[in-house]
Amino acid sequence: MILQLKPLFAGEIERLPVEATLDLSSFEFHGDCPLTRPVELKGEIVVRADMLWFTATASYHFESVCDRCLSPVCGEFVTRMEHILVSSLNGEETDELVLVENDELDLVPLTETDIYLDLPQKTLCKSDCRGLCQHCGKNLNDGLCGCHEKKVDPRMAVLASLLTEDTE
Ligand SMILES: [Zn+2]
Ligand SMILES: [Zn+2]
Structure with missing residues (x-):
């Protein structure tokens, strides 16, 4: 989904x-594609102090x-999502600025990157x-399985064999 920014x-x-429905079903996160349903993007781009300010919310089912x-x-x-869009970089290197080439903004990679950075590092059913x-x-x-009791600590195994040798 490309936005033409030339008039701005x-x-x-x-x-x-900015209003778009994006198909991000091929977006990969930890070896999975969690965005199975269309992502709704809503926001606006406004000109302020000779810069383009992009603000939007991406709503999605994970x-x-x-x-x-x-x-x-x-x-x-x-x-x-919050970004400042520029048509050229004057040497400044910053993550806040998004370089827009040919006055065209592709919403897909921008939205994918923002969602990636916003998602928790780990996907957990519950924190504990x-x-x-x-x-x-x-x-x-669902409860303990009993393996823990049967498992012998390797250091204890060595001790156990020493004790056995002593008694021989
Ligand atoms: Zn779990
Ligand atoms: Zn077990």
């Missing part, structure tokens, strides 16, 4: 509403699995998810 840069208009226990995780999220047992695969949120 040329000073012909001072405000451009659907993936818990990093620890693999159970489904989904929810509705909103990411706030216990995950799966590494031995039997049981979901430990």
Whole structure:
């Protein structure tokens, strides 16, 4: 989805509403494509102090699995987007500025980057998810599995064999 910014840069208009429905179903996050439904973008671009200010909210449905226990995780999220759009960079290097080439702003990569940075580092079904047992695969949120008691600490195993040798 491309926005033509020429009228803004040329000073012909001072405000451009941003309203778009984006298909970000191929957006990848932690090896998954969690944006299964269209993303709604709403906002505006206004000219202020000879610069273009982009503000918008991206509303989306997130659907993936818990990093620890693999159970489904989904929810509705909103990411706030704020950028200053420039047609050329005068040597300044800053993350706030978005360089717009040929007066065309592609909303897809901009929205994808903002959502990526806004999403939590880990996808968890709940903050204290216990995950799966590494031995039997049981979901430990449903209760303990009993593997822990049977598992022998390697240091204890050495001690146990020494004790056995002593008694021989
Ligand atoms: Zn979990
Ligand atoms: Zn287990």
